[in-house]
Amino acid sequence: MWPAPEATAPVDATVPLPGSKSVTNRALLLAALADGPGEVRRALRSRDADLMVAALRSLGSELIPSDESVSGVDWHVVPGPVRGGASIDVGLAGTVMRFVPPMAALADGEVAFDGDPHARKRPMGPLLSALRTLGAEVVGDALPFTIRGPLSGGEVTLDASASSQLVSGLLLAAARFDKGVTVRHNGPPVPSMPHIEMTVRMLRSAGVRVDDGERDVWRVEPGPIAARDLTVEPDLSNAAPFLAAAMVTGGTVTIPGWPQETTQPGDALRELLPRMGATVTRVPEGLRLTGGGRVDGIDADLHDVGELTPVIAALAALAGSPSTLRGVAHLRGHETDRLAALATEINRLGGDVSETGDGLVIRPRPLRAGVFHSYADHRMATAGAVIGLTVPGVQVEDIATTAKTLPEFARMWALMLGEAR
Ligand SMILES: O=C(O)C1=C[C@@H](OP(=O)(O)O)[C@@H](O)[C@H](O)C1
Numbered sequence: 121m122w123p124a125p126e127a128t129a130p131v132d133a134t135v136p137l138p139g140s141k142s143v144t145n146r147a148l149l150l151a152a153l154a155d156g157p158g159e160v161r162r163a164l165r166s167r168d169a170d171l172m173v174a175a176l177r178s179l180g181s182e183l184i185p186s187d188e189s190v191s192g193v194d195w196h197v198v199p200g201p202v203r204g205g206a207s208i209d210v211g212l213a214g215t216v217m218r219f220v221p222p223m224a225a226l227a228d229g230e231v232a233f234d235g236d237p238h239a240r241k242r243p244m245g246p247l248l249s250a251l252r253t254l255g256a257e258v259v260g261d262a263l264p265f266t267i268r269g270p271l272s273g274g275e276v277t278l279d280a281s282a283s284s285q286l287v288s289g290l291l292l293a294a295a296r297f298d299k300g301v302t303v304r305h306n307g308p309p310v311p312s313m314p315h316i317e318m319t320v321r322m323l324r325s326a327g328v329r330v331d332d333g334e335r336d337v338w339r340v341e342p343g344p345i346a347a348r349d350l351t352v353e354p355d356l357s358n359a360a361p362f363l364a365a366a367m368v369t370g371g372t373v374t375i376p377g378w379p380q381e382t383t384q385p386g387d388a389l390r391e392l393l394p395r396m397g398a399t400v401t402r403v404p405e406g407l408r409l410t411g412g413g414r415v416d417g418i419d420a421d422l423h424d425v426g427e428l429t430p431v432i433a434a435l436a437a438l439a440g441s442p443s444t445l446r447g448v449a450h451l452r453g454h455e456t457d458r459l460a461a462l463a464t465e466i467n468r469l470g471g472d473v474s475e476t477g478d479g480l481v482i483r484p485r486p487l488r489a490g491v492f493h494s495y496a497d498h499r500m501a502t503a504g505a506v507i508g509l510t511v512p513g514v515q516v517e518d519i520a521t522t523a524k525t526l527p528e529f530a531r532m533w534a535l536m537l538g539e540a541r
């Protein structure tokens with residue numbers, strides 16, 4: 121149990137954030153598939169990133185760290201032929217469970233995958249069926265499963281409405297398939313499209329030809345993936361709880377190094393948080409948010425930026441008017457069923473949250489002390505921390521689960537509050 125610190129004054133802090141999980145894990149995998157040694161700088165060090173590093177090493181690449189500090193690590197990556205015989209632990213990392221199997225299908229031996237208990241429930245079926253269609257032998261439709269390549273590539277249709285990562289995973293390794301790949305989505309809209317855009321842009325930056333001109337169709341041409349020297353952007357989704365702290369305390373938080381242009385969904389905070397009453401400006405130091413002393417409810421479709429939902433829901437629970445969050449049915453397949461978890465935990469503290477088919481309706485009520493469970497979900501834990509800023513006596517269970525993407529969270533939170541004025 122972590123007694124969530126209450127804010128005694130408006131926060132006034134600059135919060136440097138480590139690298140993006142999504143960029144780090146794509147960059148490492150592309151470096152391991154590249155045509156020569158490359159560098160991934162200021163990479164995130166966290167459970168999900170460590171699992172990716174271990175997976176790539178067990179498939180035959182060398183990853184050598186240098187310049188390691190709390191803000192990240194520089195990796196020198198020496199790609200090797202993709203080899204079978206490995207057993208890969210994906211933990212609870214969507215980026216490992218969906219991005220590594222298509223790469224493993226390049227090996228001509230068997231590769232076994234398993235993960236945390238809840239990882240076995242996360243959607244994998246459409247990706248594993250796609251790998252079968254493309255020529256791999258796959259045993260299993262969810263974790264645990266085994267893959268035996270090599271596959272040849274070609275055309276495949278899948279329903280990616282459960283997760284954009286099902287598409288990203290296929291695209292990331294596809295230039296190394298003999299025939300490349302054409303992926304067609306057929307089903308309800310794909311969530312988290314900015315993450316597919318991130319995949320496409322990172323492939324193009326590595327010299328891979330990608331055609332995404334037709335809606336829901338992606339074509340990756342076979343060819344080399346160029347070795348690169350890449351610096352990872354700060355994780356903008358992990359900016360959410362810190363920016364939220366400025367909102368609920370009527371303070372100011374500055375995030376250094378906010379990119380001018382990015383495919384990270386966290387960039388949508390610049391638009392969403394002003395709709396909830398914040399003032400957001402770009403300053404020479406980075407992105408600055410100032411809270412107005414009160415939080416407004418919001419009606420928002422978060423389909424493209426689902427990973428922001430837990431912190432937005434926490435803010436909504438502390439707002440002065442009701443909120444409706446829509447378009448996020450796929451959050452039921454995230455680290456936990458996030459819609460059920462948010463409703464249960466906010467209601468446990470005296471809130472009034474109901475689940476809809478694709479989101480949440482949140483009617484603010486005065487909240488009281490109690491335990492906020494995190495369900496092994498880093499973003500549930502940070503949502504609990506936000507609520508605890510203004511509700512005395514909130515205890516967040518398993519704050520250590522923030523290590524999935526931000527191992528230093530509790531220390532950074534204390535540091536931010538220490539800078540309160
Ligand atoms: O490709 C990625 O890096 C991610 C894609 C999204 O997954 P879903 O499409 O499953 O929401 C996002 O929620 C996740 O945190 C990271």
Ligand SMILES: C=C(OP(=O)(O)O)C(=O)O
Nearest residue numbers: 212213214215427454455
């Ligand atoms: C959904 C998330 O993670 P994952 O990469 O495991 O899907 C997330 O970080 O919010």
